[in-house]
């Protein structure tokens with residue numbers, strides 16, 4: 001590997017570490033972030049920006065690599081052609097916004113945004129020669145890590161899952177991609193604690209988003225969105241928050257674009273949680289007071305049922321930088337919005353619906369105003385959560401239920417049912 005132009009820096013005490021070290025925290029206990037010498041990888045930002053238009057044939061990680069992670073040796077990249085996800089314009093359906101666009105990260109290879117971080121994380125593990133990678137997960141990180149480890153030569157994935165708390169589709173992903181799959185009788189926070197203890201003791205590479213290399217890959221979501229918008233900055237990005245890695249990545253990528261002069265203003269950020277799993281929201285209400293970990297309550301948005309978000313401090317820093325807000329939504333709100341977005345032909349998971357419900361709620365309360373251009377990030381595909389969707393539609397008391405009908409094989413009965 002040639003001398004990297006990236007280093008780890010502690011988010012609190014600024015201590016620096018070699019990027020080739022296998023470490024996730026500073027000696028002071030705080031998380032690290034990766035700092036690149038972007039003046040060296042992108043000496044002429046305007047030329048770089050123009051060159052991106054001619055590189056649409058490349059998958060997103062290669063295309064944006066100079067800003068995402070310039071120190072990654074190209075020969076070590078394990079890509080499953082993640083990225084280039086659609087940015088749906090649904091402004092016509094929602095005229096109470098100047099514009100509303102939905103960035104559908106569920107259209108990635110393993111059906112969630114996690115592929116963006118895993119292409120970076122697993123490729124780096126490959127570059128470092130790691131043979132075993134591990135994560136705790138609410139279902140999507142594990143699916144992505146299992147897939148990318150499967151795609152790597154000589155790499156085995158190990159996933160720790162909260163028993164009974166992830167969907168059958170997500171479970172099937174980890175198993176079928178070949179990861180060693182361990183269900184544990186605890187919640188996500190319990191799995192996260194165990195995985196940190198284990199990787200402190202053994203040389204297994206940790207690929208949760210507390211590994212700041214993953215954050216670098218996830219920056220691509222915001223950067224690609226801006227590219228799709230021809231670098232015209234929306235007023236708002238709305239994003240669901242669980243362990244708080246993704247909102248941290250979104251903020252970091254946008255800050256870097258701004259520092260290069262690729263964009264000329266910053267959007268505002270809104271993080272959204274569910275009422276039963278809302279430690280960031282509680283902190284926000286108290287002027288971003290210190291994290292008070294919660295016992296997260298069950299939610300249909302099971303991927304963000306997290307009470308002790310590892311990247312809390314990073315998320316708060318980004319929210320403050322972007323004049324951000326945090327909202328919280330109920331189970332009814334999120335499931336009703338899921339049904340409404342699904343019915344537009346855009347299949348979303350309950351966690352993505354948290355983002356949409358948050359946008360609607362912030363619009364209704366006037367935090368987002370009618371003149372605002374808004375991008376809501378959809379984090380995973382609806383087909384990962386079919387049981388939740390079928391149950392919603394099977395219950396006529398739900399406002400947007402589309403109840404399935406069951407009839408005998410008779411033409412009369414069919415005609416009666418169709419009112420013909």
Ligand code: F0G
Nearest residue numbers: 137138140141242243244245246303379
């Ligand atoms: N949406 C989905 C679909 C997710 O899977 C997650 C996190 C989030 C949103 C929240 O992102 O944690 O960076 O704030 N899923 C993790 C997992 C925890 O294990 O798959 P975050």
